[in-house]
Amino acid sequence: MKAEGVRLITEEGLRHDGRRPEDLRPIKMQVGVLSNADGSAIVEYGKTKVIAAVYGPREPPQKFMLLPDRAVLRVRYHMAPFSTSDRKNPAPSRREIELSKVIREALEPVLLLEYFPRTAIDVFIEVLQADGGTRTTGVTAASLALADAGIPMKALVAGVAVGKVNGVLVLDIDEVEDSMGEADMPVAGAPDLGLITLLQLNGVLSEDEFKRALDMAWRAIERIVEMEKEVLRGKYGLAPAQEQGGVEG
Amino acid sequence: MKAEGVRLITEEGLRHDGRRPEDLRPIKMQVGVLSNADGSAIVEYGKTKVIAAVYGPREPPQKFMLLPDRAVLRVRYHMAPFSTSDRKNPAPSRREIELSKVIREALEPVLLLEYFPRTAIDVFIEVLQADGGTRTTGVTAASLALADAGIPMKALVAGVAVGKVNGVLVLDIDEVEDSMGEADMPVAGAPDLGLITLLQLNGVLSEDEFKRALDMAWRAIERIVEMEKEVLRGKYGLAPAQEQGGVEG
Amino acid sequence: MKAEGVRLITEEGLRHDGRRPEDLRPIKMQVGVLSNADGSAIVEYGKTKVIAAVYGPREPPQKFMLLPDRAVLRVRYHMAPFSTSDRKNPAPSRREIELSKVIREALEPVLLLEYFPRTAIDVFIEVLQADGGTRTTGVTAASLALADAGIPMKALVAGVAVGKVNGVLVLDIDEVEDSMGEADMPVAGAPDLGLITLLQLNGVLSEDEFKRALDMAWRAIERIVEMEKEVLRGKYGLAPAQEQGGVEG
Amino acid sequence: MSVTPFRLPVISRLRREAIEEVLSRGLRIDGVRDPFTPRNVKVEVGVIEKAEGSALVKLGNTQVMAGVKVDVGTPFRDTPDQGVLTVHAEFVPLASPLFEPGPPDENAIELARVVDRSLREVGAVDLGSLVIRPGDKVFVVWVDLYILDHDGNLFDASMLAAMAALLNARLPHYEELETGEIVIDRSRREEPLPLRHRVVSVTVAKIGRYLAVDPDFEEESVSDARLVFSFDETGRIVGIQKTGEGALSIEEITRALEIAKNAAPVYFKALDEAVPQPGA
């Protein structure tokens, strides 16, 4: 249940940080940022900053979890203790356990896991700074890191959250909007496949609002996947998205 | 050390719930109550309500614990968080760990485990409501669930606790009598084998009291095992014991 | 950071327990004190009392940790709950985990682990009473227990701590000196090999002080290893070191 | 760390084809249902007298028990004027050969959190009226979900059990001692727990090209993904969770929502029968 008394949308229809409802925050992406990992990426949505690394296909220490006909995907979403206002205890919280599952299930549909039976592909996502949208930023970072690691994928995925603030649907909500708003709907998808791979709703929406929010998320995901492609084209250099920074992102 | 000032036996020699010292609480038994388990039973001694399920013989996930010449018996006694007055933390307590062992050792003597080498037989006991005598009710439920699962047994077992309240030995004590009384002696046995399989004493008894209490328990166990047999005869229907309910037990 | 206001050295240059700076506490050693262990020893430095047991070479329960070309050494340093002023929680603390590693690395250099591939040699160290210098007393006890178990060793090791108290370097500090002093430097070594196998500094020393402290420790280690040899010569009887007790130790 | 779970063995491929085949004819593998109808559902409340509220839900062969315990505790620092609601789920090993003893795994945690959010976001429990002394003492409400028999669709059964147990719950009597300590007397049950909404969840599974409400265990095992929609009594969506390794198109999501919306009254009816609406 969210507080509903706070004004987060100005009379001009702008948000507390000056964005219009349908604006993304400035997005930065960089791949190949780590030397040990087979693939890696760091992605920022505004102040939210997430790093992802991929190892594999490889043999995991516990072989009992391997599958005979495909690779297992292992995903860990984890927050650095210093990423939040109050220090986050480094032991995995129930929230992190749920989000690790939700993100794994957002990535599985685009991976060709059947190419690598009896191996594991590991995706490690660390939230370095949390300012709303960490799981969706994490999906985007994981998508880039998987591509950077050369894992065969049917399509790239990206994520973004739509919120409802003071009755208005707004794209890519930050922490203030999330904590004060009426709804937070994280979505991830693969535009090239026409598929939604992650969908959650925390909050209350009418059926009509839900459909509009889903549409809003989908169009943003299309744009973010385009940015991913640009960055991968200019691999290991700074991507145009990052140089431009800004509202366009 | 129990409080000794409270009167729990009336001048007429009746207990706080109207029972005579040698009376059981109303006992209900039902088998085959779950669809997934290989065998199951729900047993009530008054307000104490325990469900038991049996799986196996089967291959457990950790094979290192298997034995070459017999099945291993795995027993878990566990209390539901809502079964007690104050919410029970669902993590296994030291008490639950001890009782799991004690109940396992109460069941082993009647099972023909050597028929199933290199397998596990699992008995899961969940206390749904705790009003005294949960471990002994659990033994009775487990006995029924094992029979329901078709596990070969030398004999049925049943359990009951004898207490000492205001200096009087009383059968099948409930929670009030347990917490206020001077002694609680849980007993389980297999009358058809003439064997006691569980025996504990929490409290203080003279040698003579102990012998009388043991005798009292034994005669009650004989009656409860008869009820078990009745219920199994009318498998999957309501047993006469349940229909009668009541003091007769 | 240590309190520096307390006088722990008298005007005559003596310590709070009457020792001179270069004196050890009375040292007692006894081997073969346990019946189950393959080797065992109990060692006392003043009031600090440590027992060590050795099992192996043997097959550990978890085979994945074995090495094809040598034995693995497994070391646990652990404190009894009653060994300290305030009761020590029996779960391994971060300190105990670090010291287990440091002691393992103090023993590895003298063991001929390559003689026993695919086995484990286990050293269990229990601090029964802690009055300063428990890790170094533990190294000495482990050295004796390893010898008692007949594990082939290149040399015996022994440990001792040097402290700085009121600006003075003092040998074999006890708990009071450790908690009030400016530095605590535990050292272990194998004189017959001319090698230091454990070295830590908690506190502040100048370069010159460090070198003098290291020299002080080395000479004491030589003496303690001699005591070990004496005890082993008189195996299972009381060693001269123990009979003499006292300051010389 | 979340790991791809073990999939059912080859036999289930044949079974999957059978399940899809009957779905293609608008039927279900149980030979009874159509894709839009939940299984028989039965809600019973007050099954555990010692709990402040309790319920047992049978949805086909799936059985979930819920117990509500009420304690006195301190509020969270950022909500000093609200009581505390906690939902916890145990997948006890008697419910399924797939469950092993141990702390809740990712599936149990996801289930509890989805139920928790569906109750919390719409304010189903009026936490504001559970304050005893603002900023200091409030009622703490535990909802414990106990899965007793797992034949699929734990989400819908658990949400129903949680809601029914909450509707069944009464606050215990409490007294404030002179020392300021709050003492509760569980033998005296007073006001019902203050609730503002009734919430149900409806799960729709995607199996190949087909959608089907309230999947049983077999259907769930071969499904690509499931969408869990939570609704309040006015039809608002108060929670969504996509779960499972597959993906859905926007068009499939819209259709699933339609199916869920149409099936919700079945659950509301079972709830209302067990705990009649006040004034009904």
Next chain:
Amino acid sequence: MSVTPFRLPVISRLRREAIEEVLSRGLRIDGVRDPFTPRNVKVEVGVIEKAEGSALVKLGNTQVMAGVKVDVGTPFRDTPDQGVLTVHAEFVPLASPLFEPGPPDENAIELARVVDRSLREVGAVDLGSLVIRPGDKVFVVWVDLYILDHDGNLFDASMLAAMAALLNARLPHYEELETGEIVIDRSRREEPLPLRHRVVSVTVAKIGRYLAVDPDFEEESVSDARLVFSFDETGRIVGIQKTGEGALSIEEITRALEIAKNAAPVYFKALDEAVPQPGA
């Protein structure tokens, strides 16, 4: 979850036959004892100066150390006018090749709980006199059992060690600061811990058709079951635990009680020698 433990290998069947054969002749496998006599027992107190009380017990080759630590803490809510007694046992891996490092397993927990109940139920420690400020500050007494060498019958050795360490214990000096805080000074030991009873446990093993007191490790390993009887100094039974996978007839239980009762004075004597009865 409790799991059937690994049984000793085939060789022990021969050994078992040997053990039973000597028992049939009224002897023990050690060539020294009869079935009714415990092994040599030695109790030493004050072995750990830093503990408020301590003892080392040797029962044959079995060695158990016990330490008593006393803290100041808060009473349990349901016993505001009583101190707190906690018994904890560690099966440290140096004691046996069967012990692995880790938290206490079911055997260590059972041992600690049996010792705890035998002390608690008869009121061996006078908890009522351990109150500093009723409902607020009481003495908390920790009894830590440390198994150093396991050659069978840990119950009797541990009970003796716990009792001896409690008899050896003295309460630390404490002062109440102006702030109300209680500060203890362990360097000043004052009153002995207030005790009302001396308790010992006597274990009788059933091996085939025979009963034998104080089994050593080998006897224990081949035994069907064991009965642990706890007695106070007046001969009352203050605790019983049947342990092990076998069963006993009522007649065997009665005989075991007789054997235990007759062996108890051996332990009481060892205890009294180490800590003489006041006035003795």
Next chain:
Amino acid sequence: MSVTPFRLPVISRLRREAIEEVLSRGLRIDGVRDPFTPRNVKVEVGVIEKAEGSALVKLGNTQVMAGVKVDVGTPFRDTPDQGVLTVHAEFVPLASPLFEPGPPDENAIELARVVDRSLREVGAVDLGSLVIRPGDKVFVVWVDLYILDHDGNLFDASMLAAMAALLNARLPHYEELETGEIVIDRSRREEPLPLRHRVVSVTVAKIGRYLAVDPDFEEESVSDARLVFSFDETGRIVGIQKTGEGALSIEEITRALEIAKNAAPVYFKALDEAVPQPGA
């Protein structure tokens, strides 16, 4: 329990010979360095705005991030007039194929404790000035080390990151409510965290007969042992840790200290460039 770690396979013996061979010629395996020179080091502060202080250190390919969080809490009972400093290290699995998810292992714990002691023993953080209400409320300073990329010598990189993050940290604004509660407002950062010393650690590896500063991952893997020396800005030794399975002679230790002392200015310089000395 500490267990001999898995050693790198046979291939590393050849590699070890190569590494020793270049060391014998006064060179390093990277073809760039000599034995006495650390890798390129870069210190960046303020990388995490939400933390009260933060730093990212790159030492060759090794990357360590440190974040400082400041809370209000209670002091330890034996130091009522001091704030609390806690150092914690996570070896997150993205940093190395050798790291698995889970609680800190012995290596992470050793690292955190060595950094902690090197800061604590010399009083690098002025804990005495972090008291809000003596004996009751103090600032609690968390230093969290996050290993992002492990190419050897985590000690030096972590110490640098911790020190830089502390130098970057500012205390949050706090207010005392009428109730006595202390409320902090992280959006208002005020005084810098009070520091009294700058500390760096310098690690010297023993590889066969050779010593080399700042080993990379390969060098570390084939090393016999490492010595970590911590220094303050005046050159005093404020901490030492020998780590690794090998041993050193006193002469080697003395030489290693010399090498470390001479390399320390490289790290101090990197630190001073990122966070200039006040008045510099």
